[in-house]
Amino acid sequence: MSSKIINIVVVCVLSLFVADRANAGLIIGDHYSDNAGIQWEYIGSFDLTGGEDHSLKPTTYNGIEAAEFIFGQPTIPVSYALSTNYTTDYTNIEDYIVNKEAFYQQYQIAAVKSYDQARATNLAGGIGYDAQGDVSAYIKDRAxxxxxxxxxxxxVTTSVPEPSTIAIFSLALIGLVSRRFKN
Structure with a gap:
């Protein structure tokens, strides 16, 4: 077999290998999406009843504030989202949706409900957890x-190589090899 044919085969195999790297593929593992297609990574959970006793110190937390209190402030551009349904609730894990809702306790109302972030913020009714109907996502109460x-x-912030960059690299490589063959 001549060296030209071997060189062509090597270039083709290398090009296929490089082109394969341009495919970002699906994000798998502990990564899930919401209805908008944004990717989220599961980091933990907290119990609604794990917070402070309201009779000792009236405090209210919306769900995101509770997550920041427990897991720390996220670094920019990372943000938190909550979900009231867990991954084991789904038969097919790829169908899991981060629903951006949290369980809240309402002051002097026995029912614990799941609200989205905007609805719960509107229900909070100001500072503290001392008026009937005030809600908190992390407070020791009747739940x-x-x-x-x-x-x-x-x-999840991912850096995906642009296919155009890979294509330019491949074209340059093919150009160098073809120039060698001309000589």
Whole structure:
């Protein structure tokens, strides 16, 4: 077999290998999406009843504030999202949706409900947790421990190589090899 044919085969195999790297593929593992297609990584959970006793110190947390209190402030551009449904609730994990809702306790109202972030913020009714109907996502109250769990996700920032960069690199490589063959 001549060296020219071997060189062509090597260049073709190398080009296929490089082109394969341009395919970002699906994000798998502990990564999930929301209805807008934004990717989120599961980082942990917290129980609604794990916070402070309201009778000792009236405090209110929306779901995101509770996540920041427990898991720390996210670094920019990372942000948190909550979900009231856990990954084990789904038969097919790829169908899991981060629903951006959290369980909240309402002051002097026994029911614990799941609200989205905007609705819960509107219900909070100001500073503190001392007026009927005020809500908090992380406060010791009448909710039963271990039942109302808020699952926390952080946004995923991925760096995906642009296919155009890979294509330019491949074309340059092919040009160099073809120039060698001309000589």
């Amino acid at each position: 039963l421990e271990g039942i109302y769990i808020n699952y926390v996700f952080k946004s």
